[in-house]
Amino acid sequence: ELANRMTERSSDVVKALMKLGVMATITQTIDADTAELIVTEFGHTIKRVTEGDVEIGIEGDTDTEGDLLPRPPVVTIMGHVDHGKTSLLDALRATDVVAGEAGGITQHIGAYQVTMPSGHKITFLDTPGHAAFTEMRARGANVTDIVVLVVAANDSIMPQTIEAINHAKAAGVPIIVAINKIDLPDANPNKVRQDLLQHEIVLEEMGGDTMAVELSAKKKINLDKLEETILLQAEMLNLRANPNRRANGTVVEAKLEQGRGNVATVLVENGTLRVGDIFVAGAESGRVRALLDDRGNSVKQALPGQPVEVLGLQGAPEAGDKINVVEDDARAREIAAYRARKKREQAAASIARRTNSLEQMIAAAKEGEKTTLPVVIKADVHGSVEAIAGSLQKISEDNPDVMVRVLHSGVGGITESDIILAKASNAMIIGFNVRANAQARTLAERDGVNIRYYSIIYNIIDDAKAILSGMLAPNL
Numbered sequence: 001e002l003a004n005r006m007t008e009r010s011s012d013v014v015k016a017l018m019k020l021g022v023m024a025t026i027t028q029t030i031d032a033d034t035a036e037l038i039v040t041e042f043g044h045t046i047k048r049v050t051e052g053d054v055e056i057g058i059e060g061d062t063d064t065e066g067d068l069l070p071r072p073p074v075v076t077i078m079g080h081v082d083h084g085k086t087s088l089l090d091a092l093r094a095t096d097v098v099a100g101e102a103g104g105i106t107q108h109i110g111a112y113q114v115t116m117p118s119g120h121k122i123t124f125l126d127t128p129g130h131a132a133f134t135e136m137r138a139r140g141a142n143v144t145d146i147v148v149l150v151v152a153a154n155d156s157i158m159p160q161t162i163e164a165i166n167h168a169k170a171a172g173v174p175i176i177v178a179i180n181k182i183d184l185p186d187a188n189p190n191k192v193r194q195d196l197l198q199h200e201i202v203l204e205e206m207g208g209d210t211m212a213v214e215l216s217a218k219k220k221i222n223l224d225k226l227e228e229t230i231l232l233q234a235e236m237l238n239l240r241a242n243p244n245r246r247a248n249g250t251v252v253e254a255k256l257e258q259g260r261g262n263v264a265t266v267l268v269e270n271g272t273l274r275v276g277d278i279f280v281a282g283a284e285s286g287r288v289r290a291l292l293d294d295r296g297n298s299v300k301q302a303l304p305g306q307p308v309e310v311l312g313l314q315g316a317p318e319a320g321d322k323i324n325v326v327e328d329d330a331r332a333r334e335i336a337a338y339r340a341r342k343k344r345e346q347a348a349a350s351i352a353r354r355t356n357s358l359e360q361m362i363a364a365a366k367e368g369e370k371t372t373l374p375v376v377i378k379a380d381v382h383g384s385v386e387a388i389a390g391s392l393q394k395i396s397e398d399n400p401d402v403m404v405r406v407l408h409s410g411v412g413g414i415t416e417s418d419i420i421l422a423k424a425s426n427a428m429i430i431g432f433n434v435r436a437n438a439q440a441r442t443l444a445e446r447d448g449v450n451i452r453y454y455s456i457i458y459n460i461i462d463d464a465k466a467i468l469s470g471m472l473a474p475n476l
């Protein structure tokens with residue numbers, strides 16, 4: 001890479017390194033001082049770039065109050081399998097008032113936008129489920145403003161409903177409850193309301209602050225009411241952006257397509273993205289060759305909150321990657337190279353992290369006011385889950401400076417979803433008389449998530465106390 005930047009041959013650079021006594025291979029990383037010596041040796045000028053320098057100017061320019069205009073909310077739909085997430089996404093999509101006039105075939109691009117009769121717009125990410133949501137968050141992309149939690153009125157709260165609640169809570173994203181399937185004779189919306197209480201979701205009609213809408217995705221009942229509720233929630237969140245600046249956003253989907261090359265669906269977060277713009281998406285650079293909306297229509301620009309397909313990427317970015325429009329090609333290449341290097345370093349660090357994730361967890365926990373230990377609890381029976389959560393929460397009664405935060409708990413083995421949640425929130429996983437499945441183990445190893453197995457509750461409490469007081473050495 002260094003040779004590349006100097007437009008010198010890599011073998012010459014390796015030779016020069018050898019002269020300095022550094023026996024490096026072509027792909028080896030060298031430290032900054034050595035690199036500086038080499039660059040001088042070859043007669044080039046050096047510009048030292050720090051962490052901040054590279055990204056500054058793309059995220060750094062701040063908007064003033066006057067620049068900001070309301071933007072559409074970005075919504076993710078979550079809930080238990082078969083409760084109607086896909087049906088609701090389809091039904092909501094069909095409420096779009098401009099669809100009729102503009103025509104075009106519905107394209108799946110990972111997100112779509114609905115315009116309401118009032119002219120207001122709502123953007124839906126159409127990959128339902130909490131795994132996708134939390135995976136994005138683990139990668140630093142918090143694109144969702146509001147979670148719509150679908151609960152079938154004939155089935156009420158189920159395990160994945162609880163998971164979804166906990167994932168949304170961990171992300172600090174407000175929830176709107178869609179009580180679905182009210183057309184069914186055995187629908188019991190009141191039971192849903194009651195059951196939600198046990199998970200600390202108190203609906204407005206019960207004196208709380210979570211909004212809920214009874215609806216039927218299948219019979220298209222109350223879809224407008226849900227949309228109005230989303231807009232109401234969005235208004236409270238005061239979502240705004242500045243359309244008059246260079247765009248930045250997040251990649252929500254990316255693929256390589258025959259005949260079209262690398263295609264990414266981008267959710268514009270700030271600024272306006274235009275055809276011809278030069279950009280970096282993750283560690284890839286490019287120039288916008290074409291923009292397509294969620295109906296496959298070619299558009300010239302995309303505004304904040306709008307999802308578009310972007311053509312013109314050199315390589316394939318990943319979902320969750322940041323995209324930024326920059327002033328020129330040179331800048332785009334510089335940032336792309338910097339991000340590529342950072343990615344490699346992170347990959348290397350994640351291997352190292354396997355051994356010290358506990359230390360990091362303690363360090364992260366101490367940054368807060370209270371020393372907090374976030375945990376995910378999985379156990380073989382419901383009684384154990386409650387007993388463990390209860391005893392862990394009691395720790396702060398003895399010592400008010402510390403607390404255990406239970407992000408999620410449930411009956412059953414440790415799954416990938418648990419690992420993703422733990423990773424995103426830097427939490428430890430407690431397995432009580434249960435194990436992690438193979439996929440979860442692989443993921444935990446890759447991401448350096450700490451899983452601990454127990455069969456005696458007392459030991460959990462002891463360990464938690466020890467971790468909280470920072471006394472437990474890692475890897476015990």
Ligand code: GDP
Binds near residue numbers: 084
């Ligand atoms: P998902 O797994 O959460 O995406 O659920 P789907 O959208 O695939 O729906 C699961 C099943 O429930 C399908 O057979 C739907 O037709 C049905 N369904 C969805 N919404 C409703 C509804 O409002 N009323 C009734 N009666 N059935 C529904």
